[in-house]
Amino acid sequence: MSDDVRDLIAAYALDAVDRADISAVESAVADDAELRNELDGYRETLAVLVDATEPSPSTPSPRVWEAIDAELAGTQRPPAPEIATVSDIRSSRRWSRLGAIISVAAVAVSLVLGLRVVDLQNQVDADPTLEDLASSAMNDPNALIVDLVAQEGYEGASARIVVDDDGLGYVVSDTLEALESSRTYQLWAIVADGGESRVISAGVLGPDPGISQFQTQAALAGFAITEEIAGGVAVSESPAVVVWLDES
């Protein structure tokens, strides 16, 4: 990274970098933990400055929350979690070909509300750790535990996923090779919707996944993990690294 880009990091924290320079800074930040820490430090400093220079924080009018509330009400809500048990999954439609998984990915954009994911690897405060939650799910007799197996060209790769009774899923272990910081693994859920299959992004796992949590909202028929550019993609055209399909 050039010193020129390094010198821009404070200006970037102030949103004082022109569009032409932004991608260079963001790329440098993605690749350099020290630079990322420096940026986070500046942002924390600015937040303190903002809090200290607003003697009596202005109050937005009630119509702001009313507008947010109305927008939430207008948001298409996902159906209540439907997956829970192995027997549910086993009664769902059989998926025969991996090719079908990726080929239906084009419908994923309109279905992002089907699943939401939160990477809780770094969750803070007094909440149970992610390891605790995943361990609890593994001990849930009603949980679905599946092993994703390596696809051609990715020999040796594997991942284990558990989905608990409430539809909360965890990637609990994997043997995926660590990627460069500009790449990430991305989890996809294959869901049964009537007679059709749909592939929905269940979240970005990072270049070297640990335990991750995600929320399922539909009947599961499989999982796949692909390798993508950092930040993930809405629709994947990449081959699957590991896959599990409900073969029942």
Add this chain to the structure above:
Amino acid sequence: MSADDRSDASLVVAVARFDEAALSELYNRHGGPVFALARRLLRRRELAEEVTQEIFMRLWTRPERFDPERGALRTFLLSDTHGRSVDMLRSELARKAREDKEGRLAAVRPPNLEGEVMSRVTSEAVRAALANLNDAERSAITLAYFGGFSYREVARRLDEPEGTIKSRIRTGMQRLRTELVASGLVSG
């Protein structure tokens, strides 16, 4: 446990699970400062309210953008708010420039931004940290952050080389952070 007993990070997890009460609680905690920062930059209530609404809807639709390991939720929201407000400010400036090239800056920017910022500081520790910057660093940082100018625009306004302004912003921010760490207001 009710929503108001929970940490910000826990509430964001609940937001990711479509918990509207969690979003409401986060709005109660951070909506005021978000709106205040947007209003300071944009000057107009209706634009600041638009930004506030957008910031919380973005938290609702993309909660995974918040990484608790990289800082507090307040920091994340204020950073998001500043970025969006600056985008909007620059759009407004561009619009005003098209309408009236002569008066575009005067219409949206106060004449003495630095003085205004200093006059609003309520924390003695922050005031001392700002006072510890040299005048050139303080001017560059306040123009960039509270004026919404790029470092290149700051250089033009202060009639200084761009490289000089870039360096002043960085050394000033480093000094400010060091001072605030020493006073215990930010983590080391």
